[in-house]
Amino acid sequence: MSPLLIYLVFGSPTYHAEARFSIASAIVRARQTPSLKLSIRVYTDDPNPYAGLPVELVDFSLARRESLTAPTHYVFRAKHAILLEALQEVSTAVLIDTDTFFRESPLQLFERVMPGQLLCNALGPLYGEIREQPLYQLLAGTLQSKGLADDGMRMTNSGVIGLTQADGAVLQHALQLMDEYYAESEQAYTLEEFSLAVSARVAGLQLAECTDVIHHYWSRKKLFRAKVQAWNAKHWQEPLSEQAVADTLLVTDVLPRPPTATRLAYRMAIRALPVTCRQFVREVIYGCYPYSNEFDAACASVWWEKALDNALEKGADPAEVLGWLDKNVVGKLLGKRRAEVRKHLMHYCKVNG
Structure with missing residues (x-):
């Protein structure tokens, strides 16, 4: 055998x-x-x-x-x-x-x-x-x-x-x-x-x-699960079709983060924000970045949830965290996606108490 x-x-x-x-x-x-x-x-x-x-x-x-x-x-x-x-x-x-x-x-x-x-x-x-x-x-x-x-x-x-x-x-x-x-x-x-x-x-x-x-992927499991779930949603009926095979190779072991130069630009853009909210904003932005790889882009909501969870673990409350989205620099960085982020995180807070 x-x-x-x-x-x-x-x-x-x-x-x-x-x-x-x-x-x-x-x-x-x-x-x-x-x-x-x-x-x-x-x-x-x-x-x-x-x-x-x-x-x-x-x-x-x-x-x-x-x-x-x-x-x-x-x-x-x-x-x-x-x-x-x-x-x-x-x-x-x-x-x-x-x-x-x-x-x-x-x-x-x-x-x-x-x-x-x-x-x-x-x-x-x-x-x-x-x-x-x-x-x-x-x-x-x-x-x-x-x-x-x-x-x-x-x-x-x-x-x-x-x-x-x-x-x-x-x-x-x-x-x-x-x-x-x-x-x-x-x-x-x-x-x-x-x-x-x-x-x-x-x-x-x-x-x-x-x-x-x-x-x-026992580490960063939610991010990689999001990639896998996106692949399954697309190829559930024909997991070995020509397109499914090609897409399998696009689900990589690389964490979906913007390029280094872009991440540095984000850090500079938010440097005037209070230290308490910078990590939250940075991780939300990572989720909103326009990734060319559709399976990396599928991790957006996981980044947003991770950003919120990290902020709550440091002692912030949900209302305070959601208020950070109202800051002018955050609105400029997120653009039209700010409303999407807010809606998703409000639902996430409701579901998770």
């Missing part, structure tokens, strides 16, 4: 939309290396979003989910369980989170999956460098006394997990660690990837990362 790329998708429509674009990006980028015969499997509670995509669908209903997350019902336990299941059928498999898309051909991903090596999305800090975090304070003493971890253990990001069949036991051990330490870790959200790092250390696996091949 061909190298297997696996997605686990359930719950919110947002996750399905993310997965749909990630899969499309894998297929489009795979065309750059025709030698790769790629198989894609989606474990999901809803098959409908994957119409038009050449994928194998596997049921992941509530009953299936409960069986794979027992006994603790820690939801991310299912990632290791389904990857282990797949490795009983294929020699090489990679599981990838939904909030990802491909920068390069998946061939480069699978070239890094080899016996004795764990492929993860990115290498993290050393265990001893996170002494202030709960996973160290709660578990380090126990794990170190058992010889399972030390301060030199490298942490991993499991947005991507790639293994060969020969190293499947690493997943089994990680599952055991999750079950054993779930309560002791106070139900840590990241216990899954931590357990993988511990298990890989015990097995003596080398670690490889793939940030150059995969963009995992």
